[in-house]
Amino acid sequence: MSKEQEVLLHVSDLEKVFPIGGGKVNKVLDGISFDIKRGETLGLVGESGCGKTTVGRTVLRLYEADGGNVVFKGQDVHRSSRKQYKQLTKQMQMIFQDPYASLNPRMTVGEIIGEGIDIHKIYKGKQRMARIHELLELVGLNREHASRFPHEFSGGQRQRIGIARALAVEPEFIVCDEAISALDVSIQAQVINLLMDLQEKLGLTYLFISHDLSMVKHISNNIAVMYLGNMVEKASTDQLFSNPLHPYTKGLLSAIPTPDPVYQKQKEHVIIRGDIMSAAMQEKGCKFRSRCSFASEQCNVKPQLREMGEGHFVACHHV
Known part of the structure; x- marks a missing residue:
């Protein structure tokens, strides 16, 4: 397999600008570039406010890019049609930072996980429910949890529900946006181990965004360091920590x-x-x-x- 074929996600010169009033703008991303190979994890680190989350959201086109390119499996994410983008959202998913705010409190766990399945019309009827039960067990929960509401779960359990929701549409690439920062330290290790097990079982590729370098070291093949919207260093995990x-x-x-x-x-x-x-x-x-x-x-x-x-x-x- 050639090097070009191995790269699942290619980001080049990515820019994002937000207006802040008075004719001024905040250039949150200023020419960010990186590649992620299939089955690998890129850790994206930096202090709060440096633009890490904006990178993840812009890669998935939750924010429109103001410059640069995001190419996923050879397809330009920001220049795809609505129909093409819908197919891309099936292959690219996100696990959000706050497991309390990211789950709809009025929906049952089964409805939350099944929402993506319904949008993309992947399973119906008994197959749909069987898939929801399978996903719950895959992330370490019970099938009985499908009928419960988010407020009945702990933070760690809610994040597992968020992971199950991301996996429901069978994606290849997942942005993990500070997926462990809101959890207790003991639970963080469990969620990291779960993500690594899922990567091995399902062949997933991750962009792992975090400010916890010890966790990033544990899960990442390569690490990119950001400072105020700029990439200041990129290397393999071993290289970055040793030199x-x-x-x-x-x-x-x-x-x-x-x-x-x-x-x-x-x-x-x-x-x-x-x-x-x-x-x-x-x-x-x-x-x-x-x-x-x-x-x-x-x-x-x-x-x-x-x-x-x-x-x-x-x-x-x-x-």
Whole structure:
């Protein structure tokens, strides 16, 4: 299989702008590019407000892109017809961050999971109900739960319902948008393990969005780091954790707490100081320069991602 055939999702120079009043705009995504191969997971990390969720929603065309391309299995998502896009939504699904807000409280679990099945006319009658029961058991719930309402479940159980809903239309690609951030730590591990088991069983491909680097390391084949709408580093998981190159990535990794207090004391701590530049300012140059200890005049020109090793890309003039 050629490299081109292996790539399930290709995103190039993706841009998204939101108006903020007074004729000003907030450029939330500023030329984001990445590939995800079939059956793999790309972890997308960065602090709150950097545009991670906007990437996921724009990839699925929940937001219209203001520039760039999203190509899924050779088809341009943002230039597809309504009929073509309906077929794409069957193959591309999303697991949302908040398991309390993402489920309709007036619908039973069976109705929630069956909604996508009905829209795409996949199963009917007894087959439909059998499929709902199968999905509930697949995510670790009981078939009896189909007649209950969301308020009768815990946060972890609700997220399992959300996963079952995403799987109902038999997708190939799923955006996991902070799918574990609203859950207790013990439940987070269970949901991560469930996602990994489902990936192996069903051959799924994930875009896993999170700010929890330890969880991202556990589930991802490759990791992309974002800062204020820009991609600053991309690499395999092993490369990124063993040899981070961008100052921002180093700061994120040094902030991960470790269970060994002795090692925690001995390890190098990279402290990121200064204020976050406003994304609405639209200044040219590196957006991290106001917080970077290596910043120079050269940083007034925006750095482009360049390959520093096999599959290891970084956007920094000083690497």
